[in-house]
Amino acid sequence: MPNNPSPLEVHDLTVSYHHRPVLWGVDFTIPEGKIISIVGPNGAGKSTLLKAVMGLLPLSSGYVKIYGEPLQKKRSIVAYVPQREEVDWDFPINVLDVVLMGRYGRLPFYRRLREEDTALAKDALNQVGMLELQNRQISQLSGGQQQRVFIARALAQQATVYLMDEPFAGVDAATEKAIVTLFESLKSQGKTVICVHHDLNTVIEYFDWTILINLRLVACGPTEEVFNADNLNTTYGGRLGLLAEITERLRQSEWKRRAE
Amino acid sequence: MLELFFEFWRLNDPNVVWVLTGSVLLGSSAGAIGCFAFLRKRSLTGDALAHAALPGVTTAFLLFHSRDPLVLGAGALVSCFIGYFVIEHLIKRTIVKEDSAFAIVLSLFFAVGIFQLTRIQKTGIASQAGLDKMLFGQAAGMVRDDVKILGAVALGLLLFVILSFRQLKSISFDRQFSQTTGLPVAFFEMLLALSLVLSVVIGLQLVGVVLMAAVLLTPAAAARYWTNNLAAMVLISGIFGGLAGAFGANVSYLAPRMPTGPWMVMGVSAVFLISLLFAPDRGLLARIKRQNRLSRKVHEENILRTMYKIGENAGDFSIPVDTGTLLSYRNMALQQMEAALRRLRRKGLVEISEGRFTLTASGLERAKEVTRFHRLWELYLSKRIQIAPDHVHDEAEEIEHILTPDLEALLLQELGSPIEDPHGRVIPKAAAAEGEHK
Numbered sequence: 095m096p097n098n099p100s101p102l103e104v105h106d107l108t109v110s111y112h113h114r115p116v117l118w119g120v121d122f123t124i125p126e127g128k129i130i131s132i133v134g135p136n137g138a139g140k141s142t143l144l145k146a147v148m149g150l151l152p153l154s155s156g157y158v159k160i161y162g163e164p165l166q167k168k169r170s171i172v173a174y175v176p177q178r179e180e181v182d183w184d185f186p187i188n189v190l191d192v193v194l195m196g197r198y199g200r201l202p203f204y205r206r207l208r209e210e211d212t213a214l215a216k217d218a219l220n221q222v223g224m225l226e227l228q229n230r231q232i233s234q235l236s237g238g239q240q241q242r243v244f245i246a247r248a249l250a251q252q253a254t255v256y257l258m259d260e261p262f263a264g265v266d267a268a269t270e271k272a273i274v275t276l277f278e279s280l281k282s283q284g285k286t287v288i289c290v291h292h293d294l295n296t297v298i299e300y301f302d303w304t305i306l307i308n309l310r311l312v313a314c315g316p317t318e319e320v321f322n323a324d325n326l327n328t329t330y331g332g333r334l335g336l337l338a339e340i341t342e343r344l345r346q347s348e349w350k351r352r353a354e
Numbered sequence: 355m356l357e358l359f360f361e362f363w364r365l366n367d368p369n370v371v372w373v374l375t376g377s378v379l380l381g382s383s384a385g386a387i388g389c390f391a392f393l394r395k396r397s398l399t400g401d402a403l404a405h406a407a408l409p410g411v412t413t414a415f416l417l418f419h420s421r422d423p424l425v426l427g428a429g430a431l432v433s434c435f436i437g438y439f440v441i442e443h444l445i446k447r448t449i450v451k452e453d454s455a456f457a458i459v460l461s462l463f464f465a466v467g468i469f470q471l472t473r474i475q476k477t478g479i480a481s482q483a484g485l486d487k488m489l490f491g492q493a494a495g496m497v498r499d500d501v502k503i504l505g506a507v508a509l510g511l512l513l514f515v516i517l518s519f520r521q522l523k524s525i526s527f528d529r530q531f532s533q534t535t536g537l538p539v540a541f542f543e544m545l546l547a548l549s550l551v552l553s554v555v556i557g558l559q560l561v562g563v564v565l566m567a568a569v570l571l572t573p574a575a576a577a578r579y580w581t582n583n584l585a586a587m588v589l590i591s592g593i594f595g596g597l598a599g600a601f602g603a604n605v606s607y608l609a610p611r612m613p614t615g616p617w618m619v620m621g622v623s624a625v626f627l628i629s630l631l632f633a634p635d636r637g638l639l640a641r642i643k644r645q646n647r648l649s650r651k652v653h654e655e656n657i658l659r660t661m662y663k664i665g666e667n668a669g670d671f672s673i674p675v676d677t678g679t680l681l682s683y684r685n686m687a688l689q690q691m692e693a694a695l696r697r698l699r700r701k702g703l704v705e706i707s708e709g710r711f712t713l714t715a716s717g718l719e720r721a722k723e724v725t726r727f728h729r730l731w732e733l734y735l736s737k738r739i740q741i742a743p744d745h746v747h748d749e750a751e752e753i754e755h756i757l758t759p760d761l762e763a764l765l766l767q768e769l770g771s772p773i774e775d776p777h778g779r780v781i782p783k784a785a786a787a788e789g790e791h792k
Contacts, residue, residue: 148534174534181528185393186584195524199535203521231582251535 099162101126101255101286102147107156109139109146115154115309116142122305122314127284129277131291131301131317135330138308140290141177144257148174160255170200173253177260178240183232190228192243193218196250211250218249221279223272238269245273256280258289262296274300297321362607370607373493376501377599379508380560381618384553385573385595386515389588390546392574393526398456399441399547401567404554405460406437408467408563411488412474421484423500427555434551437463464563490613491562493606504556511549515588518542523584560602565615568622569595576626579633598622652755653686653694655724658703660684661713662721666779671718674710722782728754729775729782730765736776737769 100123109117117139124130132140145151147158149165160168173196196218197211219225222242227235235243241261248256262270277287277300291297297304297317304321306312306329313320313328365371391400407430414429415421437459444455471486484495496504515522521542524532533539550570557566577591602618631638660683665671677691684691695711698704703717713721731753735741757765775781 145530148530150530150533169534169536172534174531176528176531180530182393182395185527186578186582186587187523187527188582191523191584192527195527195531196535198520198524198532199537201520203518207520233582247531 098126099159100124101161102288103159103162104143104147105157105159107143107146107158108154109142109151110154111142111151117146117307118310119156120307120311121156122311124286124288124303124305124314126286127281128286128302129281129300130286130288130303130305131297132288132305132307133291133294133297133321133329134307134312138329140307141259143307144174144259144288144290147257148172170251171254173248173251173256175244175248175256175258175261177263178237178244183235183240185232187232188228189219189224189230189232189235189243190215192232193228193246193250196247199251214252215246215250218246219243221249221276222246236266238265241265242269242272245276254285256285256287258287260290260292262289263292294326358608359604362604369498370603372498372501373496373607374600374603376496376504376508377493377560377603377614377618378596379505379599380553380557381569381573381595381597381599381602382592383508383511383515383595384557384566384569385577385591385593385598386588387511387546387549387553388570388595389574389577389584389591390522390526391550392571392578393584394529397567397571398453399438400550400554400570402441402456402460402463403434403437403547403551404557404563404566404570405467406463407434407551407554407558408488409433409463409470411558412467412470412485415474415485416470423503423559426488426558427503430555430558431551433463434554438547438551467563487562487613488558489562489564491557491560491565491602491615491618493560493603493614494610496559500559504559507552507556511553512592514545514549518545519585519588522546560599560614561618562613562615565619568619569598572619572622572626573598576622576629579629579636594622594625597625648755650694650697653690654698654703655755656684656686657691657694657698658713658717658721659724659728661704661711662718662725662782665713665718671713674707674712676710680711724754726782727757727762729779730762730769730772731757732777733769733772733775733781734765 103123104120107117107120108115120143132143134140142151146153147165149158158165160172165172190212193215194207194211197207197215201207201211216225216228219228222245224239224242224246227239232240232243241264245258245261248258261273265273280287281302289301291301298321301317303315304317305314306320306325308329313325361367362370365374388400391397410429410431410433411426412429413433414425417429418425420426441455441459444450444458445452450458471489474485484492487495521532521537524535524537525539525542525546529539553570554563554566557569561569573591573594574587576594577587580590581587598618598621601621602614605612605617606614629637634640657680660680661675662671664675664679664683665673677688677695680686680691681688695704695706698717699706703714703720705712705714705717772781
C-alpha cells in the first residue's frame, strides 16, 4: 500500500553490540491502529529492537521508517517508554515533573513551559489514574505507579506511535488492567502501540498483532495466525543453537558488519 | 588572630573584597554545576578532569614563559579536553570500564604535570613562583585581574545552569528518553562537560587541581539531604559552595602561607557531615527517630494484643494482669514491656492498680483492632499464599503493625468477611461492623 505507509517499517535491520550481532536482518511492516506485542526469550533482542527503532543504538545495516519517513522527521509522533529499571527513582523530582518531560522535546531551547503543556501533562496523568499523586516525590511510588508515570510521560508527547519496553513487568493487577484499558482507548483513536511483552499467557488476550523474535524475526502477523505452537517452538526452542553459536564465534573474531 | 578575622570581615581592604567575591562565585558555580555530575553518577569525571588540567598549565608555562591566567587557563582547558576524550574513547572503544578509565587518565595526566612542575622549579625561571600553588590553591595570591576572569566565567556557568535547567534535568534523569524526544543530548552533555572543565580551570588558583573534585561534588551531596526538588537542590548546593568559598578565603587571609584548597574542603565537608546527621527526613538522626517510633509502636501493639488474648481466654477482659503473666505469653525484655505499658497508660489505653494492668474501654477497642489485623493477615497468608498455619504467626507479626484501614478493607473483601483465623480463633469485628450485625 504505497499511498498509506505503515506506522513502522523495519527493513533488513542488523544491530551489533560490542561487535556481536544481537539482531540479524529483521524485516517487518506493521499495520496502523493495532496493539502489537514483541515476544521472545530473554536475550532475544526485544529491547534492542525498540532502541534501534528509536535511534538509541547505531544500526549495522538496514533502515527504520515511520509512516514512510526516517525517524528524524517523525520524532514528534513517536513516543518511547523505557523499562522502569533504567532510571534512578531517587532522583529529586515529583510525578508531574517527570510527565512534563514529555513536553520538552516540543519546546525550543529558550521557551518556557506553557500552561497548555501543564494541562496536557495533567491530562496524561489523569488517563493513567495518577492525577492525585502529581506532587508526590517519585521515590515514594510503587512499581506499578512508576510504570504509569512513564506511560503518562509518553502520553504527554501526544504521539501517534507508542513503543513500550515491558510495560506490564512487575506491575500490580490494577495497573495491568488500567494499561490494557488505555491501550484500547489509544487504539480507538487510530494510534499504534508496540510493546515488548513477557507473559505468553496474555498475548492472545491483549494483542492484535504479534512479532516473534529470537535474534532474527521468526514471525510477524495477526496474533491468531502467528501465535501458534510451531512459531513458539522456533522462537523459544533449541533450533537457534546454531545461530547463537555463530554469533559467539563472530564476537570472538571481532567481526563487524559495515554500516551502509 | 581574632583581630585579623574582624579585619577581614570589615572588608576595608579592597583586595579582600576581590578575593572574597572570587571565592564565593567559584564555590557557588562549582556547587551548582556539580549537582548534575552528582545526579548523573559521574562524580569521578570532576576529579579526573581536575587532575588532567595540571599538565596543560605546566606546558603552557613552558611554552610561553608567562603567568598570565588566560594563558595558563587556556592550557588547562586544552589538556582537560584531551583527558575527557581519552576517557570517552577508552570507555567506548576498548574493554576498559569506566572506573578504570578515570583512574588511568587521572594518574597519567597528573604524573606528567608533576614531572613538568619539577623541571620548571629546577630551571629557576623567575616567574615560576606561584605555579606550584596550583596543586592546593592559594586564594590570597589572587590579584584583581585573576578575579575578574574567574568571576566572569563563574557567572557564565551559573547563567548556563539557569537557562538550560530544563534540558539538564531531563538528561540527568533519563538520558535515553530525552534523546528520543529530539533533545540534543550530545550537545548538552558537551556543554556540561565544558562547564565542569571551566569550573576546574577557574578553581586552579583558589582550590588547586588535587582537591577540586570535593568542591564540585560535596556541596551537591550535602544539598541532596535537604530537599526532594532539583531546583532547590541546585540552589542549596550553590549556597553551600559559596559558604565554603568564603571560609577558604577567610582562612587564606588569616594564614597566608596555608593553602586554601584543603580549608575549602574542610568547610564543605563540615556542611556535608551536618547534613548527613541532622537533615530532616533524609538525615541519619531523622531515620533513627522514625525507626524508634516504629519499634515503640510495635511493642505497644504487641502488649495490647497479648492482653486481648488473655482476656479472650478468660472470657473476661476486666481481669487485671501483671507483667509476669504478660511475659509468659509474650517474649519481651521486662524493661521494654514496662516502658511500653507506661506509654499505654499515658495514652489512656491501659489502667494500673496495685501493679496490675487492665484495658480501658478505648484500649479494648484498639486491642481488638490490632488483633483483627493480625488474624486477618494470618488467614490471608495461609489461604492465599498457602503457608502452613503453624508458620504464619511470625510472618503476620511484622505486617500487622503497618496495616492501614484501607488495606484491611481489601483483606476483608478478598477473604469474604471471615469469622475465624487459621488457628480457629474468632476474628474480632470492627465496632461499626459489629453494630450492623446486631
